[in-house]
């Protein structure tokens with residue numbers, strides 16, 4: 001079969017970080033890797049491309065188009081499927097990705113033929129092998145329109161398979177992570193035992209940490225040409241075995257790369273003795289969820305650390321000269337005084353980069369019910385669920401004032417706390433200008449939202 005795999009374009013009206021963090025479509029590279037020997041497959045990354053889907057279809061003439069999806073993409077995926085069907089109704093439209101796992105119902109639509117709720121080697125190969133024959137039986141993990149999108153009731157999760165990195169060769173120079181460009185992404189272990197209340201990630205991958213098959217990882221790491229690898233593991237410092245397995249592989253393969261990882265505060269403080277070695281092997285920056293200045297909120301969020309642990313982690317990383325890219329969540333019950341305390345707190349922690357998301361009670365979180373009455377947008381207002389927009393009506397000030405506080409805090413952090421001259425030295429002026437451009441776009445959207453409210 002001829003199969004086109006598509007990543008939808010950026011959603012212009014949504015507030016996203018994709019100007020700062022812009023990774024390869026790893027899921028599509030895995031699908032490509034599984035299908036490439038039996039079919040003719042191509043990836044079309046519309047986040048980079050400027051041509052439309054109809055032109056691409058006219059040129060490639062696929063029999064099936066598979067589209068990946070994140071939360072904010074739903075309407076765009078549906079409009080792409082409509083355009084595909086209009087161009088050629090015989091083309092099978094298939095949707096997969098994070099959002100089809102979390103909310104397959106969002107894709108129940110006359111122009112969507114099949115939804116992969118989860119993807120593994122078996123269902124993927126069987127699906128595309130049987131498609132030309134006109135499959136008669138439902139397949140586990142796949143909801144098809146001919147069966148009214150009913151599932152077989154066999155539950156499953158997305159399988160981490162070997163990605164075929166060269167399938168995105170022509171786009172790879174565009175993929176970046178903050179100041180590092182080009183950068184690849186990979187995962188070393190799936191799942192997360194920290195099970196924080198606000199987090200979707202352990203819900204996607206499960207509450208048990210598991211290492212991905214080390215042979216697969218070795219093969220994958222050996223094929224990555226980029227000088228930087230960002231590991232998307234929820235907590236790279238989950239346990240000793242994991243850290244030791246990683247340092248072992250890096251030494252065995254004699255890898256000479258920059259690494260960026262997510263790490264929990266608890267992992268940093270518990271396993272600090274590994275940090276000097278990791279640093280010498282190439283660890284450049286850790287993405288750390290400091291979340292808030294309030295211990296009360298930390299408890300409600302079911303974080304396994306508190307605000308004094310945050311300071312301890314910050315000090316450990318500062319001493320080792322490892323950059324911290326910190327993330328925080330703005331609570332909807334913050335007052336003006338809280339925002340002031342928050343700004344003071346960030347100044348004291350001094351991360352190199354700071355990102356602030358308003359608390360977002362995604363529909364798959366129990367928190368959604370708790371805040372339902374205060375939600376500013378419905379669950380199917382997909383573009384709004386970007387984790388960048390205020391979703392819960394603030395209780396201590398007007399929405400406009402809340403946006404103003406967020407804007408003030410972002411400007412304060414970017415202009416005063418972030419060490420801009422140091423960043424120019426580290427990442428180069430071109431990367432800093434790219435990041436600045438992204439920041440300005442986000443600021444503009446915040447101002448518009450403030451005016452709207």
Ligand code: B12
Nearest residue numbers: 016017021027066067068070071096097098119158159386
């Ligand atoms: C890398 C990443 C990105 C990359 C891009 C990833 C992509 N797919 O295009 C970048 C940096 C660009 C990005 C951006 C955003 N992201 Co993001 N991202 C991630 C991250 C860290 C890993 C995702 C990943 O690659 N997983 C591994 C791959 C292999 O899994 P997968 O894509 O699901 O693929 C599997 C299957 O789904 C299947 N599959 C995938 N596509 C298809 C298609 C077909 C046809 C088939 C058959 C199968 C199939 O194949 C794989 C087999 O296992 C996750 C967190 C996490 N650990 O999950 C957040 C995450 C997915 N992102 C999230 C969010 C919110 C965003 C942003 C909105 C954030 C923002 N405000 O900027 C933006 C939106 C971008 C946009 N559309 O403009 C949320 C998603 C919530 C949701 N319901 O979708 C997550 C879960 C993080 C979180 N906050 O909890 N992200």
